[in-house]
Amino acid sequence: MKTPRFFLGVILLFWGWQVGLLWLGLGLAVVLESARWAKTRFELQASDFNKFVDISTVLLAFTILAALTTDAKKANLILLRWLPLIFFPIIGVQEFSAKGRMDVKSFFFATRKKTEMRFYETKEIDVSYIYAFVCLMSSAYANAKGSFYYFCVVLFFVWGLWQFRSRRGPLAAWITCILIVALTGYHGQNLARQAGRTLSRWIMSHYAYTMDPFKTYTALGEIGDLKFSDRIVLRASFEDYAPGKTYLLHSATYNRFASSNWFAKYGFERVEGKKDGGFWQVNPPRENPLKMTQYFRLQKGRAVLSLPPGVIDISEMKAGDCEKNAVQVVRIEDGPSLIKAVVSYTGASTYDALPGTDDYSVPVKEKPVFEAAAKNLGLEDKSEEEILKTVHGFFLTQFAYSLELKGKGKAGTPLENFLFHTKAGHCEFFATATVLLLRQAGIPARYATGFIAHEYSRLEGGLIVRLRDAHAWAKVFVNGQWRNFDTTPPSFLNIDEEQIPTSFLEDLFSFFGFKLSRLRHETGAKLVETYGLWLMLPLGLMLLLRLRRSGQIKRIKDRDRPGRKKKGRARATGFYRIEEILSEKGGPRRPHETYASWLKRISRQWDNPALMEQLFQALDQHNQWRFGRPEQREDLKRKLEENLMALSEKLLARP
Amino acid sequence: MEKTDLLFAHELFMRLSANIETVIKGQKENIRYILAGFAGGGHILLEDNPGTGKTTLAKALAKSMDARFKRIQFTPDLLPSDILGVSIFDPAKKEFKLHKGPVFTHILLADEINRASPRTQSALLEAMAEGQVSIDGNLLNLEDLFFVIATQNPIESRGTYPLPEAQMDRFAMQLELGYVTRETEALILSEQSLAHPIHSVLPCVSLEEGLKLRRLVGEVFVSKELKEYIVALVTATREKPGVLLGASPRASIALMKTAQALALFDKTDFVGPDHIQEIAVRVMAHRLILDPRLKFSGVSARTLVEEILTSIPVPV
Incomplete structure (x- = not known):
């Protein structure tokens, strides 16, 4: 269920144009559409998708907070305006992932943790149409009077639905259906708006506190x-x-x-x-x-x-x-x-x-x-x-x-x-x-x-x-x-x-609401915005801690940036240094391999049993230092360092 | 742990291993695992086709130890009381007297365990998990050293019942012997031309030594990181799509204990990541229940656990 070519791009441009963020819209459109031409795709796990959904969630939270602190009355409008940017990480990761779809589970914390999820229950969806819809909704922020916006929305719907039209009936029937829906929609929303206005007036007349001097x-x-x-x-x-x-x-x-x-x-x-x-x-x-x-x-x-x-x-x-x-x-x-x-x-x-x-x-x-x-x-x-x-x-x-x-x-x-x-x-x-x-x-x-x-x-x-x-x-x-x-x-x-x-x-x-409004009116909005940023700080910290506790941040480090971590450890002992040297010489260790099985694997290509024996001896010491009783660690560390210095020099000398 | 203890454990392992190898040829690895299971305090299930030497292996282990050994031949008409024992009225003394069943022993060989109905098999659940049985409402403790080694044919064989999940979970590991090489098989033929070597197996380990080995296993050090690795492996089976029933916390315990035993056999007083990886499939695979659709698509519990092993980064 891929969207037609350029569909998302044009919708993003439309959004940028309508809400006055044309350059941003253009940038996002280029990024999304480039996914069609780029050959690179990322092999992502469910947990990686979760991270991107988390990013969007954090963005959403920040935007809500920022909107509330700058202009509480128009908070929903501000939020509406930025929706496409907030959800961009989700669509972006989907478009650039090898799978090209999102697992529904990623969107809910409750389902992420569910252990007894049956495999046929995994439901993967394409979020691109949903994203397109969000963009159209967000474009309504401009609140253009007249029917131009509605006309554009209908056009986008026609474009998006074109590939799903029934091939059995004549094309004219499909067009008629679309027209009927569009017209009913137009008059329906007019009616709904009037009804809403009447209802709200009726409710306000009962509940609102206003004083009439007459x-x-x-x-x-x-x-x-x-x-x-x-x-x-x-x-x-x-x-x-x-x-x-x-x-x-x-x-x-x-x-x-x-x-x-x-x-x-x-x-x-x-x-x-x-x-x-x-x-x-x-x-x-x-x-x-x-x-x-x-x-x-x-x-x-x-x-x-x-x-x-x-x-x-x-x-x-x-x-x-x-x-x-x-x-x-x-x-x-x-x-x-x-x-x-x-x-x-x-x-x-x-x-x-x-x-x-x-x-x-x-x-x-x-x-x-x-x-x-x-x-x-x-x-x-x-x-x-x-x-x-x-x-x-x-x-x-x-x-x-x-x-x-x-x-x-x-x-x-x-x-x-x-x-x-x-x-x-x-x-x-x-x-x-x-x-x-x-x-x-x-x-x-x-x-x-x-x-x-x-x-x-x-x-x-x-x-x-x-x-x-x-x-x-x-x-x-x-x-x-x-x-x-x-x-x-x-x-x-x-x-x-x-x-x-x-x-x-x-x-x-x-009282706090009053103080905040007073501050805003007496000192200008800027001060409040800075206060708002300060308010955001604890929230950001909390989210960071939560992510760290659930291990999501750590995992990025482990999996995607192994080099840095190894370097850090290399200074601590010596076997990580050996691993580095051997990896550079053409035998990188896979994350699930223990040192022993890795050495066994690469030793098949090498014909140097003496060196291998030395390596295994060093490995034994390393293992004892690493997994043995903590009491003996300091002692072992020194011994290990001495052994490994010589060994790594020997390894470096080899072609 | 003292150096002497390490040496003792290693020597005991070598002794037992050599003794069993006089009977069973070409199964060095599996003997190591069986002994690890025994030393870790678990029970072993041997599953393979008929004639691959399961019963012989089990008997060889039992005979190698100077301990009481009983055997139950599981048949479709076997009853729970045939395993646990039964109270019989003594007309002379005018009272009920308990005739203890074969479960009151040190080593119990449950041969062809899946030929009895699940009802009979469930008699073993309490004994295997808790080392005690309840008969007529009385709680009776089993021996300190109680070790069940069971054999079974694959459930696809005729005349077998699948073991209940609860029973499967009580086995620390399931081993498959497999066929030996041609040379080894030829050697087996020549050795058996006169008499079966099982008859000449003599006990080489005393009951006390067996108990001491088990105690030493508990003293082997497991670092926090490796404990976390074990838990990560086990919990991954629960989260894997297509698994209806993942491995239990009992699996985590069994995995740790058998890894501890393996470390002891290797003359180290700490568990390394290799020990865990070595035994993981044998400890976890038999506990999983896979979705039939996954099974039909060619995935077995073993391959699934192997896949998990390759997907989780190991601490080094």
């Missing part, structure tokens, strides 16, 4: 348990941090509530900033701002920032674009995968837009519930401050925090159920109920989401914010100022921690 889906009225992961989404360090202090980081604010979900209708405007300096003036400057630094990752190239109240400006943020809306939601687009932002903020006074009619409205559906609740609390004839105090006390004393979703229950709406029956829920319930209750009492309020930063990591020396720290709270407008108003019982942090387990190992990995 609407947020709450879990109000659902059944089950809220499940958040303990993934770290943000790392923050505050100037004024003191142990035990918590911070609300605001991401988005919403003001319209309808059928259990919150919406916002504020348009975005661009924030002025110096792109290259990474400085963004979000609001007019003020004196004595507080400062905090945070690190986070972009999701699909964009992010809504989680910020402390009253942001003035953001510096050192390498984003492509930055926008904000009237309720101080800041979002950015484009940038490195890890973003650093140094935020200066007031901490108290905010820049949120003044209340509008939306901030007073309670949905018709919920109206009766909140009217009743407000009446119960007697909010109607209280001052603003009193109302806030009452509401805060109401939720704090009468309600419990729970991650359990109890559904709607028997009551009309989930909120009614929460307020009058279960009296337990998660932050979304507390925030929504607070907002609507305050609005009912005539205080403008909005629904804010974001994170609560409370967990100090000793490992990282800063606050870490996990996905499970996502939080929702109310914003109220009192005394001409918007301020945060969180009514969720403070015990919720403990409950979250108990119910959503954290894994130390995961945190550790996350």
Whole structure:
């Protein structure tokens, strides 16, 4: 099952051209195709094939590691690009071996060691077609838009399959078949791609964590348990941090509530900033701002920032674009995968837009519930401050925090159920109920989401914010100022921690990943590449040791480079020197021959019994030195050396 | 090892060898191997065509030693109890009395061993491997010097059963005598014209001397490299394609011990690579089971082991 002439060469050229390694492709192609003209073939054992497969394995491992350290996101692409080079040792050894085929056993460590392999089970395959396929696959790295690549692939398939076409039917039938397959393939892959895209979008919409500043889906009225992961989404360090202090980081604010979900209708405007300096003036400057630094990752190239109240400006943020809306939601687009932002903020006074009619409205559906609740609390004839105090006390004393979703229950709406029956829920319930209750009492309020930063990591020396720290709270407008108003019982942090387990190992990995990305972004990629090379060192050492232990490296020395070893030994004793001399005189020893049988064999041609007897005597001494009891070795060595010096001179003198 | 011990062992070997050679002509090499097998503590299987002198050789060895010698003629109707012994009720004493079988001896000649059924042959397994037999649930030890020399015709002969693999593995080596040269055969004719020389063989080695020889064999030094070489040879038979059953670790032990004995016969106190190569085929080949397809393609176990010998580099 040899490939047609020039097939592999042309495919390699195609690969080189597509992925931009034309010269490399040309070189590999020349090497492979030269196997057809070269007469030299190597007689290789199974173990030799194993070695070449090992080389490919090592190359593969190195490439994976190198790809992961240089650009983890594109690791698979980098790997794809270099596949033909990685597997070149395998195809190369096959093409230049006398057998011309590879034993399947070589590819698996498990089968290499299997002792009871029956001889008819040895399955030898020609890897050239497989290699050709790998090359074509790798050419896809170029990701050429349009159908040129597909057309080329079809052509290569036709070329490769030409010699296997059925000679029974007419040629036209074969061509038709190929055409049908090619067309089905083309449309099939289009369909598959669309299906994949739809599926991934569907999955992402369920699982991905992205924040939409225009609407947020709450879990109000659902059944089950809220499940958040303990993934770290943000790392923050505050100037004024003191142990035990918590911070609300605001991401988005919403003001319209309808059928259990919150919406916002504020348009975005661009924030002025110096792109290259990474400085963004979000609001007019003020004196004595507080400062905090945070690190986070972009999701699909964009992010809504989680910020402390009253942001003035953001510096050192390498984003492509930055926008904000009237309720101080800041979002950015484009940038490195890890973003650093140094935020200066007031901490108290905010820049949120003044209340509008939306901030007073309670949905018709919920109206009766909140009217009743407000009446119960007697909010109607209280001052603003009193109302806030009452509401805060109401939720704090009468309600419990729970991650359990109890559904709607028997009551009309989930909120009614929460307020009058279960009296337990998660932050979304507390925030929504607070907002609507305050609005009912005539205080403008909005629904804010974001994170609560409370967990100090000793490992990282800063606050870490996990996905499970996502939080929702109310914003109220009192005394001409918007301020945060969180009514969720403070015990919720403990409950979250108990119910959503954290894994130390995961945190550790996350930490190292973070450090690595930080290093890359702050110092440039080159440093990381060198670090990557250092990382490779232990792996290489390990592989080397493994090969050495299994004796594969040693065997190369023994079999293929006997000269060097003998020389090394010749200095140690003398009989190896004799062997060298005699070999040069035309009687090399075969590896399996003992000295005795070798001498017997070559002595037939020589007619010098006296010399032979001397040689055999020396051999006896040599054997005793070599295989005898170790105690006597030193003594013997000296004697042997003396004997052999004379003998080797005598041998050298002979023609 | 003392020089005197070396000389003693060598002299003992020469004595035995000469004594056997008075009966068996032209088998100097095989006598050396048989004695090596004996000294290494193994059992010997002689396989060849009828009339090549297997039984005579075995008898000559047995007679050369001043030790108890028993012979079992294996026939198709032989039973395990015919080998091991049987308990018989004694009406006078009203109790069972064990009549020990021929296995309770020093040298046991199992003649035509493959003419008995595998069932009978299996009676020998425990005795050959462990030097003990179990009869009626009682464990009985055999003599310190227990040596089985068996003869058989090739399994292609009529009226023979193939020996079980387990039994084959218990023989340290299998020897083939082969036909002697014309001159030697003529000499045999003239010697036997009056009487068979086997009748005039006298013991030349005492039981103690035999035991001492075996003890000395164990003292022969085997270097680590050569042990590794032995293991490489034996394991190669397991990895060779087409071999259904390779040589066992017992083969490694047998190969080492017989090589030690050969070294002793050569008056050296260490094993050399030549000793191992000399005996390798005879120790390993009979243990291998080849795939029938390989057999039909003309490969025999002997050629396979020879091939392995040429494929593994020897330490020099």
